Amino acid sequence: MSQVLIVEHTESHAAIPDLRELLDYVRSKGRLLRIERAVSPEPDVQSLCRAASELKDTSLLFDRITGYQGKRLVVNLLASWANCALMCGLPADLPTPELLDVMCSRADGQSYKLVFVDTEKAPSYECLETGEIDLYRTLPLFRVNEHDGGFYLHKACIVSEDMAAWARHNRMKFGMYSLQVQGRDRLGVHLSGTDNLSLHLSVAEKAHRRLPVAVCLGVPPLAALVASVGIGYERTEYDLISALYEHPFELTRCVKSKLSVPACAEYVLEGYIEPGVRCPEGPFTCDGGTLSEIKRQPQIVVTAIAHRQDPILDNTYVGKSWTEHDCLIGIASTLRLHKQAKDALPEIALSGTHAEGVHLRLGFCGERRDRGRNTTGMSFQDGLLGEDCLSVYKQEIGAARRRQAQCLSRT
Protein backbone atom coordinates (compact mmCIF):
# COMPACT_ATOMS: atom_id res chain seq x y z
CA MET A 1 0.00 0.00 0.00
CA SER A 2 2.77 2.36 0.87
CA GLN A 3 4.44 1.66 -2.45
CA VAL A 4 1.26 2.55 -4.27
CA LEU A 5 1.05 5.76 -2.34
CA ILE A 6 4.65 6.60 -3.15
CA VAL A 7 4.02 5.98 -6.83
CA GLU A 8 0.89 8.13 -6.72
CA HIS A 9 2.66 10.96 -4.98
CA THR A 10 5.31 11.04 -7.66
CA GLU A 11 2.60 11.14 -10.35
CA SER A 12 2.11 14.85 -10.31
CA HIS A 13 0.95 15.93 -13.72
CA ALA A 14 -0.55 19.05 -15.19
CA ALA A 15 -3.70 20.56 -13.82
CA ILE A 16 -7.01 19.59 -15.44
CA PRO A 17 -7.67 22.29 -18.06
CA ASP A 18 -11.38 21.79 -18.59
CA LEU A 19 -14.54 21.28 -16.56
CA ARG A 20 -15.56 18.25 -18.61
CA GLU A 21 -12.19 16.60 -18.26
CA LEU A 22 -12.31 17.16 -14.54
CA LEU A 23 -15.77 15.61 -14.37
CA ASP A 24 -14.54 12.50 -16.18
CA TYR A 25 -11.43 12.33 -14.04
CA VAL A 26 -13.25 12.81 -10.76
CA ARG A 27 -15.83 10.26 -11.77
CA SER A 28 -13.15 7.72 -12.66
CA LYS A 29 -11.78 8.20 -9.15
CA GLY A 30 -15.21 7.49 -7.67
CA ARG A 31 -15.67 10.95 -6.23
CA LEU A 32 -18.70 12.04 -8.25
CA LEU A 33 -22.23 10.79 -7.78
CA ARG A 34 -24.03 10.71 -11.12
CA ILE A 35 -27.82 10.86 -10.95
CA GLU A 36 -29.21 9.48 -14.17
CA ARG A 37 -32.88 9.18 -13.29
CA ALA A 38 -35.21 12.07 -14.03
CA VAL A 39 -35.44 14.54 -11.17
CA SER A 40 -37.54 17.65 -10.77
CA PRO A 41 -35.75 20.95 -10.10
CA GLU A 42 -37.74 21.42 -6.91
CA PRO A 43 -37.67 19.73 -4.54
CA ASP A 44 -35.55 16.87 -5.91
CA VAL A 45 -32.41 18.76 -6.93
CA GLN A 46 -32.64 21.00 -3.91
CA SER A 47 -33.06 18.07 -1.51
CA LEU A 48 -30.30 16.03 -3.08
CA CYS A 49 -27.91 18.96 -2.87
CA ARG A 50 -28.75 19.46 0.76
CA ALA A 51 -28.29 15.76 1.46
CA ALA A 52 -24.97 15.77 -0.38
CA SER A 53 -23.75 18.65 1.75
CA GLU A 54 -24.30 16.45 4.81
CA LEU A 55 -21.96 13.89 3.30
CA LYS A 56 -18.58 15.45 2.97
CA ASP A 57 -16.72 14.99 -0.30
CA THR A 58 -19.83 14.34 -2.38
CA SER A 59 -20.28 16.02 -5.75
CA LEU A 60 -23.41 15.56 -7.84
CA LEU A 61 -23.97 15.42 -11.58
CA PHE A 62 -27.59 15.56 -12.76
CA ASP A 63 -28.13 14.11 -16.21
CA ARG A 64 -31.90 14.40 -16.54
CA ILE A 65 -33.74 17.34 -15.04
CA THR A 66 -37.43 17.49 -15.81
CA GLY A 67 -38.11 20.21 -18.33
CA TYR A 68 -34.46 20.73 -19.24
CA GLN A 69 -33.85 18.07 -21.85
CA GLY A 70 -30.21 17.76 -22.89
CA LYS A 71 -28.92 20.04 -20.15
CA ARG A 72 -26.80 18.85 -17.28
CA LEU A 73 -26.03 20.29 -13.90
CA VAL A 74 -23.06 19.69 -11.63
CA VAL A 75 -23.13 20.79 -8.01
CA ASN A 76 -20.41 20.96 -5.37
CA LEU A 77 -17.65 19.83 -7.68
CA LEU A 78 -14.86 21.36 -5.60
CA ALA A 79 -16.45 20.84 -2.19
CA SER A 80 -13.63 18.60 -0.99
CA TRP A 81 -9.88 18.93 -0.65
CA ALA A 82 -9.53 15.67 -2.58
CA ASN A 83 -11.29 17.06 -5.63
CA CYS A 84 -9.22 20.23 -5.38
CA ALA A 85 -6.09 18.09 -5.42
CA LEU A 86 -7.36 16.18 -8.45
CA MET A 87 -8.09 19.50 -10.12
CA CYS A 88 -4.41 20.40 -9.73
CA GLY A 89 -3.26 17.06 -11.12
CA LEU A 90 -2.23 15.79 -7.70
CA PRO A 91 -3.26 12.63 -5.84
CA ALA A 92 -6.56 12.79 -4.02
CA ASP A 93 -5.06 11.77 -0.69
CA LEU A 94 -2.49 14.55 -0.67
CA PRO A 95 -2.49 16.30 2.71
CA THR A 96 -4.02 19.75 2.59
CA PRO A 97 -0.89 21.69 3.67
CA GLU A 98 1.07 20.03 0.87
CA LEU A 99 -1.66 20.87 -1.61
CA LEU A 100 -1.47 24.49 -0.56
CA ASP A 101 2.29 24.51 -0.76
CA VAL A 102 2.10 23.26 -4.34
CA MET A 103 -0.46 25.92 -5.18
CA CYS A 104 1.65 28.67 -3.64
CA SER A 105 4.79 27.50 -5.42
CA ARG A 106 2.95 27.40 -8.73
CA ALA A 107 1.56 30.88 -8.11
CA ASP A 108 5.11 32.13 -7.58
CA GLY A 109 6.41 30.29 -10.63
CA GLN A 110 6.86 31.22 -14.23
CA SER A 111 4.47 33.68 -15.84
CA TYR A 112 2.99 32.89 -19.23
CA LYS A 113 1.69 35.02 -22.05
CA LEU A 114 -2.03 34.60 -22.60
CA VAL A 115 -3.26 32.88 -25.74
CA PHE A 116 -6.24 34.22 -27.67
CA VAL A 117 -8.42 31.84 -29.66
CA ASP A 118 -10.67 33.04 -32.47
CA THR A 119 -14.25 33.34 -31.31
CA GLU A 120 -15.45 31.04 -34.11
CA LYS A 121 -13.07 28.32 -32.94
CA ALA A 122 -13.57 28.72 -29.20
CA PRO A 123 -15.59 25.92 -27.56
CA SER A 124 -17.51 28.51 -25.55
CA TYR A 125 -18.99 29.92 -28.74
CA GLU A 126 -20.07 26.66 -30.37
CA CYS A 127 -23.68 27.87 -30.05
CA LEU A 128 -24.52 31.56 -30.10
CA GLU A 129 -27.91 33.15 -29.42
CA THR A 130 -28.29 36.86 -30.02
CA GLY A 131 -31.99 37.12 -30.79
CA GLU A 132 -34.63 36.46 -28.19
CA ILE A 133 -32.86 35.82 -24.90
CA ASP A 134 -34.48 33.51 -22.38
CA LEU A 135 -32.34 32.51 -19.43
CA TYR A 136 -35.11 30.35 -17.99
CA ARG A 137 -34.93 28.13 -21.06
CA THR A 138 -31.17 28.16 -21.45
CA LEU A 139 -30.00 27.46 -17.90
CA PRO A 140 -31.09 24.47 -15.78
CA LEU A 141 -32.10 26.53 -12.78
CA PHE A 142 -33.25 25.37 -9.38
CA ARG A 143 -34.10 27.06 -6.11
CA VAL A 144 -31.00 26.45 -4.04
CA ASN A 145 -32.75 26.93 -0.71
CA GLU A 146 -36.37 27.07 0.22
CA HIS A 147 -36.49 30.70 1.31
CA ASP A 148 -34.42 32.11 -1.53
CA GLY A 149 -36.07 34.89 -3.47
CA GLY A 150 -35.38 33.26 -6.81
CA PHE A 151 -33.09 31.01 -8.76
CA TYR A 152 -29.49 31.71 -7.89
CA LEU A 153 -26.20 31.08 -9.62
CA HIS A 154 -23.62 31.04 -6.85
CA LYS A 155 -20.60 30.26 -8.98
CA ALA A 156 -20.86 32.89 -11.68
CA CYS A 157 -17.63 34.51 -12.80
CA ILE A 158 -18.02 38.03 -14.17
CA VAL A 159 -15.52 39.77 -16.44
CA SER A 160 -15.52 43.55 -16.43
CA GLU A 161 -13.03 46.28 -17.06
CA ASP A 162 -12.15 49.69 -15.76
CA MET A 163 -13.48 52.13 -18.35
CA ALA A 164 -11.11 54.80 -17.16
CA ALA A 165 -8.17 52.64 -18.18
CA TRP A 166 -9.64 50.76 -21.09
CA ALA A 167 -6.38 50.50 -23.01
CA ARG A 168 -4.64 48.54 -20.29
CA HIS A 169 -5.17 44.83 -20.42
CA ASN A 170 -4.53 44.31 -16.74
CA ARG A 171 -7.54 46.41 -15.80
CA MET A 172 -9.81 43.57 -16.83
CA LYS A 173 -10.96 41.75 -13.70
CA PHE A 174 -12.45 38.30 -13.30
CA GLY A 175 -14.40 37.71 -10.11
CA MET A 176 -16.99 35.38 -8.65
CA TYR A 177 -20.40 36.72 -7.65
CA SER A 178 -23.86 35.44 -6.78
CA LEU A 179 -26.46 36.13 -9.45
CA GLN A 180 -30.23 35.97 -9.22
CA VAL A 181 -32.14 35.29 -12.43
CA GLN A 182 -34.75 38.05 -12.41
CA GLY A 183 -36.24 37.77 -15.86
CA ARG A 184 -35.76 36.29 -19.28
CA ASP A 185 -32.77 38.52 -19.92
CA ARG A 186 -32.12 40.00 -16.47
CA LEU A 187 -29.68 39.00 -13.77
CA GLY A 188 -29.48 40.64 -10.38
CA VAL A 189 -25.93 40.78 -9.14
CA HIS A 190 -25.05 40.74 -5.46
CA LEU A 191 -22.32 43.33 -4.89
CA SER A 192 -20.65 44.14 -1.62
CA GLY A 193 -19.53 47.62 -2.62
CA THR A 194 -15.82 46.93 -2.23
CA ASP A 195 -15.35 44.41 -5.02
CA ASN A 196 -13.88 45.12 -8.43
CA LEU A 197 -17.21 45.08 -10.23
CA SER A 198 -18.54 47.76 -7.88
CA LEU A 199 -15.51 49.88 -8.64
CA HIS A 200 -15.91 49.43 -12.38
CA LEU A 201 -19.60 50.22 -12.14
CA SER A 202 -18.98 53.40 -10.20
CA VAL A 203 -16.53 54.56 -12.88
CA ALA A 204 -19.05 53.79 -15.62
CA GLU A 205 -21.89 55.50 -13.77
CA LYS A 206 -19.86 58.65 -13.32
CA ALA A 207 -19.49 58.73 -17.09
CA HIS A 208 -23.19 57.84 -17.53
CA ARG A 209 -22.23 54.88 -19.66
CA ARG A 210 -23.28 51.27 -19.70
CA LEU A 211 -20.76 48.86 -18.24
CA PRO A 212 -20.17 45.85 -20.52
CA VAL A 213 -19.88 42.58 -18.61
CA ALA A 214 -19.56 38.92 -19.49
CA VAL A 215 -20.87 36.25 -17.13
CA CYS A 216 -18.99 32.97 -17.44
CA LEU A 217 -20.54 29.77 -16.10
CA GLY A 218 -18.81 26.42 -15.99
CA VAL A 219 -15.34 27.90 -16.31
CA PRO A 220 -12.20 25.75 -16.02
CA PRO A 221 -11.88 24.67 -12.39
CA LEU A 222 -8.73 26.59 -11.55
CA ALA A 223 -10.27 29.70 -13.08
CA ALA A 224 -13.18 29.34 -10.66
CA LEU A 225 -10.70 29.12 -7.82
CA VAL A 226 -8.80 32.21 -8.89
CA ALA A 227 -12.04 34.12 -9.45
CA SER A 228 -12.67 33.92 -5.73
CA VAL A 229 -9.24 35.37 -4.90
CA GLY A 230 -8.72 39.06 -4.31
CA ILE A 231 -5.27 39.36 -5.84
CA GLY A 232 -5.05 43.10 -5.96
CA TYR A 233 -6.23 45.62 -8.49
CA GLU A 234 -2.97 45.95 -10.40
CA ARG A 235 -2.85 42.32 -11.48
CA THR A 236 -5.19 40.39 -13.70
CA GLU A 237 -6.56 37.03 -12.62
CA TYR A 238 -5.79 35.47 -15.99
CA ASP A 239 -2.06 35.67 -15.31
CA LEU A 240 -2.49 33.81 -12.03
CA ILE A 241 -4.61 31.15 -13.73
CA SER A 242 -1.83 30.61 -16.28
CA ALA A 243 0.72 30.34 -13.51
CA LEU A 244 -1.36 27.75 -11.65
CA TYR A 245 -1.92 25.76 -14.84
CA GLU A 246 1.77 26.07 -15.71
CA HIS A 247 0.86 26.79 -19.30
CA PRO A 248 -0.80 29.69 -21.15
CA PHE A 249 -4.48 30.13 -20.40
CA GLU A 250 -6.72 30.29 -23.47
CA LEU A 251 -9.05 33.24 -23.87
CA THR A 252 -11.39 34.44 -26.53
CA ARG A 253 -13.08 37.74 -27.37
CA CYS A 254 -16.72 38.49 -26.74
CA VAL A 255 -18.88 39.26 -29.76
CA LYS A 256 -20.67 42.26 -28.21
CA SER A 257 -17.76 43.86 -26.39
CA LYS A 258 -13.98 43.85 -26.13
CA LEU A 259 -13.92 41.68 -23.04
CA SER A 260 -11.86 38.49 -22.92
CA VAL A 261 -13.44 35.34 -21.51
CA PRO A 262 -12.15 31.78 -20.98
CA ALA A 263 -12.30 29.89 -24.26
CA CYS A 264 -13.53 26.71 -22.57
CA ALA A 265 -16.36 28.10 -20.45
CA GLU A 266 -19.62 26.19 -20.71
CA TYR A 267 -21.75 29.33 -20.89
CA VAL A 268 -20.90 32.94 -21.65
CA LEU A 269 -23.66 35.48 -21.06
CA GLU A 270 -22.75 38.82 -22.59
CA GLY A 271 -24.51 41.95 -21.53
CA TYR A 272 -24.25 45.25 -19.73
CA ILE A 273 -25.22 47.00 -16.53
CA GLU A 274 -27.44 50.01 -17.01
CA PRO A 275 -26.08 52.98 -15.02
CA GLY A 276 -28.13 54.13 -12.09
CA VAL A 277 -30.61 51.25 -12.14
CA ARG A 278 -31.13 49.26 -8.95
CA CYS A 279 -33.58 46.40 -8.43
CA PRO A 280 -34.55 44.32 -5.41
CA GLU A 281 -32.18 41.38 -5.03
CA GLY A 282 -32.45 38.64 -2.47
CA PRO A 283 -32.81 37.10 -0.10
CA PHE A 284 -30.58 34.09 -0.49
CA THR A 285 -29.23 31.67 2.04
CA CYS A 286 -25.65 32.49 2.93
CA ASP A 287 -22.88 30.11 3.88
CA GLY A 288 -23.69 30.17 7.57
CA GLY A 289 -27.35 29.29 7.00
CA THR A 290 -28.63 32.80 7.52
CA LEU A 291 -30.62 34.76 4.98
CA SER A 292 -29.24 37.83 3.28
CA GLU A 293 -31.24 41.01 3.20
CA ILE A 294 -33.17 42.24 0.22
CA LYS A 295 -31.13 45.06 -1.21
CA ARG A 296 -31.32 47.20 -4.26
CA GLN A 297 -28.56 45.97 -6.49
CA PRO A 298 -27.49 46.55 -10.10
CA GLN A 299 -29.05 44.45 -12.81
CA ILE A 300 -27.31 42.86 -15.77
CA VAL A 301 -29.16 42.93 -19.07
CA VAL A 302 -28.13 39.93 -21.16
CA THR A 303 -27.83 40.56 -24.89
CA ALA A 304 -26.15 37.37 -26.11
CA ILE A 305 -25.76 33.82 -24.88
CA ALA A 306 -22.98 31.54 -26.04
CA HIS A 307 -22.55 27.99 -24.89
CA ARG A 308 -20.96 24.68 -25.76
CA GLN A 309 -22.78 21.75 -27.26
CA ASP A 310 -24.73 19.95 -24.50
CA PRO A 311 -23.63 22.47 -21.91
CA ILE A 312 -23.10 21.66 -18.25
CA LEU A 313 -24.06 24.26 -15.67
CA ASP A 314 -21.70 24.40 -12.73
CA ASN A 315 -23.47 25.62 -9.61
CA THR A 316 -22.87 25.23 -5.92
CA TYR A 317 -25.02 24.59 -2.89
CA VAL A 318 -24.65 27.07 -0.08
CA GLY A 319 -26.43 27.31 3.20
CA LYS A 320 -24.97 24.51 5.19
CA SER A 321 -21.30 23.78 5.81
CA TRP A 322 -19.22 22.15 4.44
CA THR A 323 -19.72 23.82 1.05
CA GLU A 324 -17.70 24.41 -2.05
CA HIS A 325 -17.17 27.99 -1.01
CA ASP A 326 -15.31 26.83 2.09
CA CYS A 327 -12.76 24.97 -0.02
CA LEU A 328 -12.47 27.76 -2.56
CA ILE A 329 -12.12 30.47 0.06
CA GLY A 330 -9.65 28.38 2.05
CA ILE A 331 -7.30 27.93 -0.88
CA ALA A 332 -7.92 31.35 -2.32
CA SER A 333 -7.25 33.08 1.00
CA THR A 334 -4.02 31.18 1.40
CA LEU A 335 -2.88 32.19 -2.08
CA ARG A 336 -3.80 35.79 -1.40
CA LEU A 337 -2.18 35.89 2.01
CA HIS A 338 0.90 34.12 0.76
CA LYS A 339 1.38 36.65 -2.01
CA GLN A 340 0.50 39.61 0.17
CA ALA A 341 2.77 38.56 3.00
CA LYS A 342 5.61 37.50 0.76
CA ASP A 343 5.66 40.85 -1.00
CA ALA A 344 5.84 42.65 2.32
CA LEU A 345 8.00 40.20 4.25
CA PRO A 346 10.47 38.02 2.37
CA GLU A 347 11.13 36.02 5.55
CA ILE A 348 7.89 34.09 5.18
CA ALA A 349 8.60 30.59 3.95
CA LEU A 350 5.49 28.57 4.53
CA SER A 351 1.79 29.06 4.50
CA GLY A 352 -1.01 26.66 5.19
CA THR A 353 -4.62 26.49 6.10
CA HIS A 354 -6.53 24.60 8.72
CA ALA A 355 -8.64 21.93 7.10
CA GLU A 356 -11.73 22.59 9.21
CA GLY A 357 -12.07 26.27 8.53
CA VAL A 358 -10.65 29.22 6.82
CA HIS A 359 -8.18 29.97 9.56
CA LEU A 360 -4.73 30.53 8.25
CA ARG A 361 -1.39 29.70 9.69
CA LEU A 362 1.96 31.09 8.82
CA GLY A 363 5.43 29.99 9.73
CA PHE A 364 8.40 32.25 9.66
CA CYS A 365 12.04 31.71 8.84
CA GLY A 366 12.85 34.08 11.65
CA GLU A 367 11.45 31.66 14.19
CA ARG A 368 12.94 28.65 12.50
CA ARG A 369 16.36 30.09 13.07
CA ASP A 370 15.56 30.49 16.74
CA ARG A 371 18.01 27.86 18.01
CA GLY A 372 16.28 24.98 16.28
CA ARG A 373 12.94 25.37 18.01
CA ASN A 374 9.84 24.24 16.21
CA THR A 375 7.95 26.77 14.21
CA THR A 376 5.08 28.20 16.19
CA GLY A 377 1.94 28.83 14.15
CA MET A 378 -0.29 31.84 14.32
CA SER A 379 -4.00 31.73 13.57
CA PHE A 380 -5.87 34.49 11.88
CA GLN A 381 -9.35 34.75 10.58
CA ASP A 382 -9.79 35.40 6.92
CA GLY A 383 -11.25 38.81 7.60
CA LEU A 384 -8.13 40.02 9.33
CA LEU A 385 -6.10 40.33 6.18
CA GLY A 386 -4.62 43.65 5.27
CA GLU A 387 -2.30 46.18 6.78
CA ASP A 388 -3.27 45.36 10.35
CA CYS A 389 -2.49 41.72 9.81
CA LEU A 390 0.87 42.49 8.25
CA SER A 391 1.78 44.66 11.17
CA VAL A 392 1.12 41.68 13.43
CA TYR A 393 3.46 39.59 11.33
CA LYS A 394 6.14 42.23 11.57
CA GLN A 395 5.79 42.38 15.35
CA GLU A 396 6.02 38.61 15.55
CA ILE A 397 9.12 38.47 13.40
CA GLY A 398 10.64 41.29 15.38
CA ALA A 399 9.98 39.41 18.62
CA ALA A 400 11.51 36.25 17.16
CA ARG A 401 14.60 38.14 16.13
CA ARG A 402 14.93 39.67 19.59
CA ARG A 403 14.63 36.25 21.17
CA GLN A 404 17.22 34.96 18.76
CA ALA A 405 19.57 37.80 19.62
CA GLN A 406 19.09 37.14 23.35
CA CYS A 407 19.86 33.48 22.86
CA LEU A 408 22.97 34.29 20.88
CA SER A 409 24.17 36.78 23.49
CA ARG A 410 23.78 34.18 26.23
CA THR A 411 25.90 31.70 24.34
Add this chain to the structure above:
Amino acid sequence: MSQPDLMALSVPEQTAQFRGDQQDVCPRCRHTAVTRCDAPDGSGAWFINTCSHCCFSWRSTENAIRVLETKEGTAYRLALMNCGEPARLTFKAGVELPWKMYPNHRIAPRGSHKGRQPPYGTMLGAFDDCDNSHA
Protein backbone atom coordinates in the same frame (compact mmCIF):
# COMPACT_ATOMS: atom_id res chain seq x y z
CA MET B 1 -80.72 29.45 -26.89
CA SER B 2 -77.89 27.88 -25.08
CA GLN B 3 -78.15 27.39 -21.39
CA PRO B 4 -75.48 28.73 -19.08
CA ASP B 5 -73.28 26.11 -17.58
CA LEU B 6 -74.45 25.88 -14.01
CA MET B 7 -72.56 22.74 -13.16
CA ALA B 8 -70.33 23.23 -10.21
CA LEU B 9 -66.66 22.66 -10.77
CA SER B 10 -65.21 19.47 -9.40
CA VAL B 11 -62.69 19.70 -6.61
CA PRO B 12 -59.69 19.13 -8.90
CA GLU B 13 -61.01 21.78 -11.27
CA GLN B 14 -61.55 24.20 -8.43
CA THR B 15 -58.05 23.53 -7.19
CA ALA B 16 -56.64 24.01 -10.66
CA GLN B 17 -58.51 27.26 -11.10
CA PHE B 18 -57.41 28.49 -7.69
CA ARG B 19 -53.83 27.62 -8.45
CA GLY B 20 -54.12 29.27 -11.84
CA ASP B 21 -55.35 32.47 -10.25
CA GLN B 22 -52.58 32.38 -7.72
CA GLN B 23 -49.94 32.14 -10.44
CA ASP B 24 -50.91 35.61 -11.62
CA VAL B 25 -50.21 37.23 -8.27
CA CYS B 26 -46.80 37.49 -6.70
CA PRO B 27 -46.90 35.67 -3.37
CA ARG B 28 -44.33 38.04 -1.93
CA CYS B 29 -45.54 41.52 -2.85
CA ARG B 30 -49.06 40.70 -4.16
CA HIS B 31 -48.28 42.57 -7.37
CA THR B 32 -49.88 41.39 -10.60
CA ALA B 33 -46.93 42.21 -12.86
CA VAL B 34 -46.11 38.55 -13.27
CA THR B 35 -44.58 37.11 -16.42
CA ARG B 36 -44.62 33.45 -17.29
CA CYS B 37 -42.05 31.26 -19.05
CA ASP B 38 -42.68 27.65 -20.10
CA ALA B 39 -40.31 24.72 -19.84
CA PRO B 40 -37.72 24.74 -22.64
CA ASP B 41 -38.44 21.22 -23.85
CA GLY B 42 -42.10 22.02 -24.46
CA SER B 43 -43.23 19.23 -22.17
CA GLY B 44 -45.39 21.52 -20.09
CA ALA B 45 -43.90 19.98 -16.98
CA TRP B 46 -43.71 23.35 -15.31
CA PHE B 47 -43.53 27.04 -15.96
CA ILE B 48 -41.68 29.80 -14.18
CA ASN B 49 -43.34 32.97 -12.94
CA THR B 50 -41.42 36.13 -12.30
CA CYS B 51 -42.67 39.26 -10.61
CA SER B 52 -41.18 42.22 -12.41
CA HIS B 53 -42.04 44.40 -9.41
CA CYS B 54 -40.07 42.71 -6.63
CA CYS B 55 -38.07 40.26 -8.83
CA PHE B 56 -39.36 37.21 -6.96
CA SER B 57 -39.60 34.10 -9.13
CA TRP B 58 -41.08 30.68 -8.54
CA ARG B 59 -41.83 27.54 -10.45
CA SER B 60 -45.38 26.34 -10.90
CA THR B 61 -44.60 22.93 -9.41
CA GLU B 62 -43.40 24.30 -6.11
CA ASN B 63 -45.82 25.62 -3.60
CA ALA B 64 -44.71 29.21 -3.75
CA ILE B 65 -47.05 30.21 -0.98
CA ARG B 66 -45.09 28.06 1.39
CA VAL B 67 -42.03 30.14 0.70
CA LEU B 68 -43.33 32.62 3.21
CA GLU B 69 -46.08 30.66 4.86
CA THR B 70 -44.05 27.77 6.22
CA LYS B 71 -45.07 27.54 9.80
CA GLU B 72 -41.96 26.00 11.21
CA GLY B 73 -38.56 25.29 9.85
CA THR B 74 -35.02 24.77 10.86
CA ALA B 75 -32.10 27.05 10.22
CA TYR B 76 -28.53 26.07 10.71
CA ARG B 77 -25.98 28.59 11.64
CA LEU B 78 -22.42 28.21 12.77
CA ALA B 79 -22.27 29.82 16.17
CA LEU B 80 -18.68 30.77 15.55
CA MET B 81 -16.41 30.11 12.69
CA ASN B 82 -14.71 26.74 12.91
CA CYS B 83 -16.67 25.65 15.95
CA GLY B 84 -17.53 22.18 14.74
CA GLU B 85 -21.16 21.21 15.06
CA PRO B 86 -23.61 23.83 13.82
CA ALA B 87 -26.05 25.25 16.28
CA ARG B 88 -29.66 24.48 15.44
CA LEU B 89 -32.16 27.29 15.55
CA THR B 90 -35.87 26.97 15.04
CA PHE B 91 -38.15 29.68 13.84
CA LYS B 92 -41.76 30.25 12.98
CA ALA B 93 -41.61 31.64 9.51
CA GLY B 94 -45.03 33.25 9.24
CA VAL B 95 -44.63 35.10 12.51
CA GLU B 96 -40.99 35.63 13.26
CA LEU B 97 -39.11 35.10 10.04
CA PRO B 98 -40.05 38.26 8.16
CA TRP B 99 -38.70 40.42 10.95
CA LYS B 100 -35.46 38.50 10.93
CA MET B 101 -35.29 38.20 7.18
CA TYR B 102 -35.99 41.75 6.23
CA PRO B 103 -34.96 43.94 9.14
CA ASN B 104 -34.42 47.04 7.02
CA HIS B 105 -37.73 47.00 5.25
CA ARG B 106 -41.08 48.33 6.26
CA ILE B 107 -42.88 45.36 7.69
CA ALA B 108 -46.31 45.83 9.11
CA PRO B 109 -46.36 45.08 12.82
CA ARG B 110 -47.91 41.89 13.93
CA GLY B 111 -51.69 42.03 13.98
CA SER B 112 -52.05 45.31 12.13
CA HIS B 113 -53.37 43.53 9.06
CA LYS B 114 -55.97 41.67 11.03
CA GLY B 115 -58.95 40.88 8.89
CA ARG B 116 -57.34 41.84 5.63
CA GLN B 117 -54.00 40.12 5.85
CA PRO B 118 -53.49 37.57 3.09
CA PRO B 119 -52.13 34.20 4.05
CA TYR B 120 -48.82 34.89 2.39
CA GLY B 121 -46.82 36.18 5.30
CA THR B 122 -46.34 39.76 6.35
CA MET B 123 -44.62 41.22 3.33
CA LEU B 124 -47.32 43.76 2.46
CA GLY B 125 -45.78 47.13 1.74
CA ALA B 126 -42.22 45.90 1.76
CA PHE B 127 -41.77 46.68 -1.90
CA ASP B 128 -44.04 49.67 -2.30
CA ASP B 129 -41.14 52.03 -2.75
CA CYS B 130 -39.42 49.91 -5.38
CA ASP B 131 -39.09 51.65 -8.70
CA ASN B 132 -38.70 48.82 -11.15
CA SER B 133 -40.62 50.33 -14.01
CA HIS B 134 -37.80 49.85 -16.49
CA ALA B 135 -38.09 46.06 -16.34
